[in-house]
Amino acid sequence: MVRSDVPIHPSRMLPDHLAVAWRLTDPPAIECAYDPDLHTADSEGVESEQERAARVEVARQVCLTCPLLMRCARYAAEVSPVSGVWAGRDTAEAGTDPVREGLIRHTITVERLDPVTAAEVGRPEAACKLAVVERYDGRLGKICAVESDLWGSVTIDQCARGIARTYGARYVPATLAPAESAVA
Numbered sequence: 001m002v003r004s005d006v007p008i009h010p011s012r013m014l015p016d017h018l019a020v021a022w023r024l025t026d027p028p029a030i031e032c033a034y035d036p037d038l039h040t041a042d043s044e045g046v047e048s049e050q051e052r053a054a055r056v057e058v059a060r061q062v063c064l065t066c067p068l069l070m071r072c073a074r075y076a077a078e079v080s081p082v083s084g085v086w087a088g089r090d091t092a093e094a095g096t097d098p099v100r101e102g103l104i105r106h107t108i109t110v111e112r113l114d115p116v117t118a119a120e121v122g123r124p125e126a127a128c129k130l131a132v133v134e135r136y137d138g139r140l141g142k143i144c145a146v147e148s149d150l151w152g153s154v155t156i157d158q159c160a161r162g163i164a165r166t167y168g169a170r171y172v173p174a175t176l177a178p179a180e181s182a183v184a
Helices: 016-019 049-064 069-079 115-120 157-167
Strands: 108-111 130-136 139-147
Touching: 016 139, 049 069, 049 130, 049 139, 115 130, 115 139, 139 157
Parallel strands: none
Antiparallel strands: 108 130, 130 139
8 A cells, every 4th residue: 555645756656647746748767767776765674774875875876867856856845755865865855945945965166176086087187177077965976077178168167057057056166276386
């Protein structure tokens, strides 16, 4: 029996139900649909705390790549979920409206990449260069562009602002320390 007072996680919804719930005319595939168990809580209590923490962290990372991240966050705020990972947030965080509460944690910024971060994301050539960086709750999501990737008269700031608009993320201007001051 399904309780009508418990919201259904988007990964468990049929595409038609998702379209109605989120008021979409042509919903794209949501990332959590590929592995629903990853985003829903362990209902049988068989996960250890470490296993649960690892599963939740992976679910949060998957959410970062979803085209409907902000839509999911707003929906979670409407329905107040009792379990699972919704829009990269656990149930304690998911019940707040990310826009109304000013908690849009999906950000795009321009940063100078340190060599360790550049290597971790598979872009060692980007070390010490300016990059457009996607973050969620302050954690690195991905490197969207590096200054050497840009073309024509597009500045890195323009690129970052455009990516933020496209992703539905908040653009956060960063104070950039000039690389020359580090070398004296």
